[in-house]
Amino acid sequence: MIKALSLIGHKINSQNITIEQGFLDSISTLINHPNPFGRQPIDHIEETIESVPRAFLGSLISLPSIYNTLGLNVRNVLLSRERIVSHFPVGVRDELFLSSFLKDAYEQQASSTPIGFCIVHTFGFKAKELAFFCEKVLAIRGGFERRKNK
Amino acid sequence: MKLYWDNLEIGYKLLLQETMPITRVQIAQFLGITKDFSPLYVDDDYAKSVGFSQSFVPNLLPLCLLEDAFLDCNQNVNPISICATFHRITRPNDRLTGQGLLLQHYEKNGEYLACFELWYQNQNLDVVMKASALCLLFKNIEDERAAKTPRPLVKRERHKELLELWQKAEGEKEDLNMKASKVLETDPV
Numbered sequence: 001m002i003k004a005l006s007l008i009g010h011k012i013n014s015q016n017i018t019i020e021q022g023f024l025d026s027i028s029t030l031i032n033h034p035n036p037f038g039r040q041p042i043d044h045i046e047e048t049i050e051s052v053p054r055a056f057l058g059s060l061i062s063l064p065s066i067y068n069t070l071g072l073n074v075r076n077v078l079l080s081r082e083r084i085v086s087h088f089p090v091g092v093r094d095e096l097f098l099s100s101f102l103k104d105a106y107e108q109q110a111s112s113t114p115i116g117f118c119i120v121h122t123f124g125f126k127a128k129e130l131a132f133f134c135e136k137v138l139a140i141r142g143g144f145e146r147r148k149n150k
Numbered sequence: 151m152k153l154y155w156d157n158l159e160i161g162y163k164l165l166l167q168e169t170m171p172i173t174r175v176q177i178a179q180f181l182g183i184t185k186d187f188s189p190l191y192v193d194d195d196y197a198k199s200v201g202f203s204q205s206f207v208p209n210l211l212p213l214c215l216l217e218d219a220f221l222d223c224n225q226n227v228n229p230i231s232i233c234a235t236f237h238r239i240t241r242p243n244d245r246l247t248g249q250g251l252l253l254q255h256y257e258k259n260g261e262y263l264a265c266f267e268l269w270y271q272n273q274n275l276d277v278v279m280k281a282s283a284l285c286l287l288f289k290n291i292e293d294e295r296a297a298k299t300p301r302p303l304v305k306r307e308r309h310k311e312l313l314e315l316w317q318k319a320e321g322e323k324e325d326l327n328m329k330a331s332k333v334l335e336t337d338p339v
Binding site: 009026031059062063064075079080082084085086087088101133 | 180182185187189190196200213217218230232233304308309312313315316
């Protein structure tokens with residue numbers, strides 16, 4: 001039995017998070033200073049970003065928990081496609097309610113080994129207003145793990 | 151630089167700033183932020199054991215850099231939708247060069263929209279990722295002054311479409327719950 005297939009259409013995770021200044025500072029450092037611990041000193045500190053970059057919105061939900069729910073081994077998961085629709089910026093001190101659904105899961109035969117695909121939809125609410133939507137297509141090398149029926 | 155809808159023509163080209171070589175420190179920082187700790191991104195031996203030549207960069211990191219470069223290049227644009235597909239693996243120390251092309255621009259419900267095709271190439275000129283970005287723009291400089299916001303805002307009509315997507319997802323979940331409860335009613339455990 002494949003766990004992910006039995007969860008198609010279901011809510012697979014939901015959580016509340018608050019965006020902290022430290023989170024935005026980490027992203028700012030990542031983008032502006034590729035190697036903050038390098039040998040060359042940083043000669044100037046750029047201003048921190050004001051809102052979470054769109055590319056990170058889909059990763060605000062706990063990915064390890066989603067992999068766990070879907071029965072995926074993190075070692076085999078690759079991101080194949082990412083779609084983000086963002087209508088309102090998400091900034092520091094924003095309280096978000098995130099909700100993820102498994103839209104689809106299927107397996108395709110590649111040249112020698114199968115590849116599994118999971119389509120995960122995540123919705124992000126800010127103050128009861130839908131702020132963003134993210135679609136992740138996860139590719140699972142080797143396909144889904146089969147579990148024996150008890 | 152600032153972009154206005156009135157000045158755009160199909161085929162308008164964007165040259166995005168080249169990234170610095172992507173370092174392993176950057177990869178570690180990224181994994182710390184996303185908490186997506188896969189050994190494929192940090193452990194060369196493991197990556198080799200499963201058929202890759204070495205560990206590689208998480209796909210979302212080039213997308214993040216692309217978005218940053220795009221917004222640096224177009225300071226008054228609001229990308230409301232970005233869809234990225236990843237074609238090749240990016241390795242540590244790769245330098246990425248971004249380019250873009252305007253595919254179409256149109257007006258709908260009082261919003262001025264432009265659709266860009268964006269892509270990143272590595273130093274070997276291999277395309278590593280492609281993205282399409284649907285952006286809201288100001289019509290012209292007068293429109294920007296009147297708006298009094300740094301970027302154009304989404305109108306209610308567009309937001310309804312997103313809400314419908316949410317209602318559909320919730321509806322599917324309820325349908326499944328209904329089906330499950332009917333099965334339980336007819337076939338009690």
